[in-house]
Amino acid sequence: MLAIGFERMRQNAARLQIKFVESNRHRAELAENNLALSQEIRRREAIEADLQRQREALDKSNSELRIAAAAFNSQEGMIVTDTKGVVLSANRAFVGLTGYTIEELVGQTPRLFRSHRRDGEFYRSMWGSVQATGGWQGDMSLRTRSGENCARWLTISAVKNEAGEVTNYIGSYYDISKLKHAEEKIQELAFFDQLTGLPNRVLLIDRVRQAVNANIRSKSYGALLFIDLDNFKTLNDSLGHHMGDMLLKCAAQRLSHCVRADDTVARFGGDEFVVLLVNLGTQKAKAAALQAEAIGEKILAAFTEVFQFDAYEYPCTASVGVTLFSTDECNVDELLKRADLAMYDAKTAGRNGLRFFDPAMQTMITARAALETDLREDLKKERLLLHYQPQVDHEGRLLGAEALARWPHAHKGMISPSEFIPVAESTGLILPLGALMLKTACRQLARWSSDPATERLTIAINVSALQMRQKNFVEEVRAIIEQTGANPHRLKIELTESTLVSNVDDVIAKMGKLKAIGIGFSLDDFGTGYSALSYLKRLPLDQLKIDRSFVKDVLVDSNDAAIAQMIIALSRSLGLSVIAEGVETEEQYAFLARHGQLSYQGYLFGLPMPAEDFVSLARAFSPRHGLKRVRGSVNRASA
Ligand code: C2E
Ligand code: CA
Ligand code: CA
Numbered sequence: 001m002l003a004i005g006f007e008r009m010r011q012n013a014a015r016l017q018i019k020f021v022e023s024n025r026h027r028a029e030l031a032e033n034n035l036a037l038s039q040e041i042r043r044r045e046a047i048e049a050d051l052q053r054q055r056e057a058l059d060k061s062n063s064e065l066r067i068a069a070a071a072f073n074s075q076e077g078m079i080v081t082d083t084k085g086v087v088l089s090a091n092r093a094f095v096g097l098t099g100y101t102i103e104e105l106v107g108q109t110p111r112l113f114r115s116h117r118r119d120g121e122f123y124r125s126m127w128g129s130v131q132a133t134g135g136w137q138g139d140m141s142l143r144t145r146s147g148e149n150c151a152r153w154l155t156i157s158a159v160k161n162e163a164g165e166v167t168n169y170i171g172s173y174y175d176i177s178k179l180k181h182a183e184e185k186i187q188e189l190a191f192f193d194q195l196t197g198l199p200n201r202v203l204l205i206d207r208v209r210q211a212v213n214a215n216i217r218s219k220s221y222g223a224l225l226f227i228d229l230d231n232f233k234t235l236n237d238s239l240g241h242h243m244g245d246m247l248l249k250c251a252a253q254r255l256s257h258c259v260r261a262d263d264t265v266a267r268f269g270g271d272e273f274v275v276l277l278v279n280l281g282t283q284k285a286k287a288a289a290l291q292a293e294a295i296g297e298k299i300l301a302a303f304t305e306v307f308q309f310d311a312y313e314y315p316c317t318a319s320v321g322v323t324l325f326s327t328d329e330c331n332v333d334e335l336l337k338r339a340d341l342a343m344y345d346a347k348t349a350g351r352n353g354l355r356f357f358d359p360a361m362q363t364m365i366t367a368r369a370a371l372e373t374d375l376r377e378d379l380k381k382e383r384l385l386l387h388y389q390p391q392v393d394h395e396g397r398l399l400g401a402e403a404l405a406r407w408p409h410a411h412k413g414m415i416s417p418s419e420f421i422p423v424a425e426s427t428g429l430i431l432p433l434g435a436l437m438l439k440t441a442c443r444q445l446a447r448w449s450s451d452p453a454t455e456r457l458t459i460a461i462n463v464s465a466l467q468m469r470q471k472n473f474v475e476e477v478r479a480i481i482e483q484t485g486a487n488p489h490r491l492k493i494e495l496t497e498s499t500l501v502s503n504v505d506d507v508i509a510k511m512g513k514l515k516a517i518g519i520g521f522s523l524d525d526f527g528t529g530y531s532a533l534s535y536l537k538r539l540p541l542d543q544l545k546i547d548r549s550f551v552k553d554v555l556v557d558s559n560d561a562a563i564a565q566m567i568i569a570l571s572r573s574l575g576l577s578v579i580a581e582g583v584e585t586e587e588q589y590a591f592l593a594r595h596g597q598l599s600y601q602g603y604l605f606g607l608p609m610p611a612e613d614f615v616s617l618a619r620a621f622s623p624r625h626g627l628k629r630v631r632g633s634v635n636r637a638s639a
Contacts, residue, residue: 077142077152077173083166085109094173099145110171115143115150126156130169134158142173151177193267195245196252204266204274208332211278216327221280221288225296226321226339227255229303230351232271235314246309247316254302258295274339275299280324288324289361290368294426296320296354304352317352319343324358372427374409375420379432383408386440387608390617391460391579391601394593398621400458402494402581402601403441404608405433425464434467435476442486444611449487453619460492460522465499469506474513481517488518494545496524504535511540522579527563536574543599544571548582551602554591561591568596 072078077094079087090105098105098113105112129136140154152173159168191203199207211222229251236244248271255265255273264276277295280288303318321343325335338357346355356362378384385408388401407415424430441461448454467473481488493514499507511521522543523536527550546567553560564580571578580592583602592598606617 076175079105079110079171081110081169081171083168085169088168097144097150097173098142104145113142113144115141130156130158134160134166139176140173150175151180196249196267198252198256198273199264199266201266201268204264204268204276205332205336207264207266208276208335211276212325212330212332212335214278215325218282219327220282221285221324221326223277223280223288223292223322223324224335224339225275225277225292225299226268226336226343227273227275227299228319228343228347229271230317230319230347232316235316236271239314243309243314247307247314250307251303251316251318255299258298258302263295274336285324285326285358285361286364288326289322289356289358289364290426292322292324293354293356293365293368296322300352300354319346319351320354321346322354322356322361324356324361368423371415371420371423372429375407375423375429375433378407378409379429379436382436384433384436385610386437386444387610388444388459388614389601389608390606390614391458391599392605393599394597396605398457398618399599400460400490400492401614402460402462402608403437403444404462405437406608421464425466428466430464430466431470434464435480437461438463438477439480439484442480442484442491445486445490446484448615449490451615454615456490457618458490458492458520460494462494462524463499465496465501468495468499468510469503474510477514477519478517488514489520491518492520492522492542494522494524497526497528500535500539504538508538508540515540527567536570541574541576543577543579546578546580548602551580551582551588551592552584554588564592565595568592568598572596 072091073093074091075093077091077097079090079094081087087105087108087110090100090102095102095105100113126136126138135155135157137153137155140152142150142152144150153176155172155174157170157172158166159170161167191200192198193200208224215222229247232244232247235247248267251271251273252265252267255275259265259275259277262278266274266276268274275295277292280291299320300318303316306313306315308314321339321341323335323338323342342355342357346353349355354365356365385406386403387406388403390401391399393399405417405421407417407420409415421430424433438461441459445459448457470476480486481491495507515521520542521540522545523539523541524545525547526544528547544567546564550560550564550567554564555561568578577599578596579599579601580588581601583589583592583600583604585604588602589600589604592600609617
């Protein structure tokens, strides 16, 4: 019994043992399976994550692409270029803006539509910035196919690949025209007077400052004119502000017509205006003062005309104060104060006038004004006369005379033409003066024609550019010749080159008409002007007159000698005669005579003299009296 029990127990143990082993194996298998499973799960998870990432990346790049595409097709003009700047693509906005088709743009560089001409340095620095920082931005207007310019702000960005290399550039052109317009508007409000459109006080002060600095550099003169309307306040108060505004606007226009393009007319405030004159020359204060005065006078004249609104007339003259400025240190406030003070002076002196701040300038201007008044008076009374200076041929035979204006002034004695001719020229008095001198010369010719000693003599008369420019000059000369009975073949007109600076064709036409009735022409002061040889051929001239400045130094200055010889040679080739003026010595005469067959005029042959003396001289040297030559300082004393 016991043995049977033990055996069962052993068998059970063995079974249990087997089960244990089996279960252990099973567990191991199970564990193995578990591991594989979790590995598989992780792998799948990883794949899924990767797929997700890829999906996300794709989504992102898709949306980036969408954004890029949307941006590229935005309202702003854009282009894509390669690394050399050759256009690969342009958006619709760019095509629309420039008017070029895509086909025309692709393959071109931005040079096609650049509106600015900038120097190489600019582009070098632009590309330097693109290379260093990957971008650049700045003002870069576009020129459209039809040639219009559009204000644009250009942004250049470099596009790089993963390796960091630049593959393309994108250029975006932002519209800044509105901004520019606003900027201009602000400028206009800040620097211009809204009523008249003229520069305001702020801009004026800035321009004066610039002008003073520029003048210091160039050592030239400028001037400030302070202008105040004489009875504006009364008009404004009695007629109302609307009328006052109209008057100011008209005044602004009148002022603007009185100045040159470089000058500035500003509204200083109320009824005060300031004119800034620049570039009045580098020579003399006197010359600059005369120019400033001329413009000041023009302004006064512009205001002597009444203003007219709604069939009513409003007289409103102006008072002008002038101050010059040059290299002397002087600040803008001080200059304005001076001009203002001078204007005040003009007001107290009775309005409708002009005053200089500088007393010396004022003295000069006053003296000139007095001279002008006297000249006007004496011209009316025909008090000006002519003196006659002999002109002789190469053998010293008397040919005639140059008639030179003389002004015997009641208090100042004989006034030289170099003093009064410029005054006459700048005031227009040269016209009545020229007419009177022409009439005097023609009367003289008519008188001489009945005396055998003088009948063959000619008279040369100086005619100024202004006279020649008169519309009816030819008719006027014809009328004088008719009235006086002078022989036009004995009359010679001396023109200077200043006559020929404008409207040469008109001058040529007038000369032609006068030549047709027998009048001769001589070109005075030859060599001192801007003689363009091209027109010389076209002018119906008879004679060139070598200027006395060359004759003066013909023996000592080789340059002057060369010019004199050149003129002689030139006249020969043009078939013209030559006369040398200002011949004072035998040596000068001998030198000139060696170079050609000339005529002469100068102190060596006689000074300018009154008509009676000239007639006596002609009689004394008439061939009938056996004397052929006018020579030496014969009549020096009688001039
Ligand atoms: P211009 O036409 O060159 O006249 C010659 C000037 O040289 C005259 O001066 C004459 O007196 C001067 N002269 C003559 N011989 C000699 C000489 O040997 N040596 C020197 N140093 N000078 C000499 P004037 O009479 O003082 O006239 C000056 C200028 O005034 C003239 O220069 C002319 O441009 C102008 N002028 C004179 N009369 C008239 C006129 O009736 N009408 C116009 N438009 N201008 C005139
Ligand atoms: Ca002359
Ligand atoms: Ca001359």
